[in-house]
Amino acid sequence: MSIAACASQAEESRGRLHGELGRVVRGPRDVFQRDRDRIIHSISFRRLRHKTQVFVAPDGDHYRVRLTHSIEVAQIGRGIARALGLNEDLTEALCLAHDIGHPPFGHAGEAALKAAMQAHGGFDHNGHTLRTLARIECPYPLFDGLNLTWETLEGLAKHNGPVRHPGWALADIDTEFPLDLASHASLEAQVAAVADDIAYDNHDIDDGLRAGLLCLDQLMEQPFVADNYRAVEARFPGAPRDRLLRELVRDQIGVMVNDVIAATRANVADAGVASVAEVRAAGRTLGGFSAELARKERDLKRFMYANLYHHPSQLAAADGANLVIARLFDAYRGDPALMGADWGARLPEGEQAMVRHIGDYIAGMTDRFAIDRFADIFGRDAVPEALRHA
Structure with missing residues (x-):
């Protein structure tokens, strides 16, 4: 498959902090494929199977945890990257690693750690993702960390945009291996960020319904959800409601994915970027929702906070x-x-x-x-x- 001119090219990587001459290379993998594999084989990635996504230590095997969420994000991100001609392996690596820095109990645990460490720089999960991958995971004999490529570390640091005021953990990594924090990240990182939004917006609905904390009547108050549900009902008249709701979640993911692909193509064409360097220098995010769907997605998030995340x-x-x-x-x-x-x-x-x-x-x-x-x-x-x- 052809790669877009504005995609990240493995052969043009800025490399790794530590040289690895003399190491046995297992299989014909490029640098981003090796990054992905290092992440998957890490202890910190395996621990995500028992870390909160929505429900704290969920009482039931059918609810999502950080591990299953990360796999779902990678599936969505890779599909978008393929459609746009981006580097699928870098996108997948970023999607799989994006939540590695989360402490136990999700955002509640993060808030507690931030308060406990306030006098000593605080805590934020994104900075801790970089710290975990570059400092704490130590499977190699001659250096600390997984020694990931510059592009993977940069994408994890900046997937939500430029970082003007990095916390101590990210600043420490950036001092040793400068990540150009003031610029935007690659399109692969931008796609990973929006894939995260798509996954948790829709899969949290699925888990909220399963747990009985959300119901269809509530969801139908959301125009975006109501429109998609009526379309599902029209396609499958008389089908059981539980199956219609699962079809709704799939449909909404499809609507969002298609919107991101179309909007990103339009943004790239409008910006006239022809290299990953020009993507970083564009001065704005190019990968994401259209303005209309972004507004609907923000409304959906507000609904989810009010009715699920802040449920008693x-x-x-x-x-x-x-x-x-x-x-x-x-x-x-x-x-x-x-x-x-x-x-x-x-x-x-x-x-x-x-x-x-x-x-x-x-x-x-x-x-x-x-x-x-x-x-x-x-x-x-x-x-x-x-x-x-x-």
Whole structure:
């Protein structure tokens, strides 16, 4: 398949921070394919199977977690990249890795870690994604991190646009391996970002319906959803409602994907970009929804926050998650040996370094591991009621 002129070319990669001469190359893979494989084989990627997507430590095997979400994002992103003639392997690598920095309990866990570390630079999951991949994952003999290409690290850092004020974790990576944070990222990174939106907008509806926190009557208040559902009903009259709802989710993904492909093609043509360097210098995001669908998607997000993410049961779980993270952090700060022999033995000197080390340890936990460690320290009866199913 032909590659667009504005796509990222593996043979033109800016390379890796550390040279790898003398290493055995397994199979005829280019640098972006190797990045993807390194991400898939990493411990931090495997841990995503027990990290919150919507529901904290979900009580049921059918709900999405960070791992299944990341795979779904990669499937959507790769399809868009193929249609646009972009580099599918780089897009897939970015989609698979984009959530690796999330701590346990999703956004509730992130808020608790940010508060605990506020005096020492705070915490943000995107910066921690870079830190995990470039500092904490250490499977190789001669260097720390996965030694990913510049393009993969850049795409993860800037997939939501230029970064004017990087947090300490991202700034640390950028100092060693400058990622041109003030510019836009590649189209592959922009596609990965919108694929993330498409996946969670629609799959969270699916999970919310399955959990009984959303119902069709609520969804029909959303014009975008209502229009698509009526179209599904017209195509499949008399079909069971549960099957119609699953068809609705598939249809909405298709509508969004087709819109992104058309809008991105139009934006690329309008900007006249003919290389990935020109994409970065375009001064605006080129990959994404049309203006009309972007407005509908924002409305859908507001609906989801009001009716699912801020549902009373979700807020109760978030409160419990905040308590678990905050108390674990205080416990480890008071007695670092509680982190175990490995992490406790590697405790760095200095208050700031120690706090960040503890943050790294907690951020790497799965939901279940965090709850179990909390129970070990404070007793199983102290586990918040909303988390006791885990």
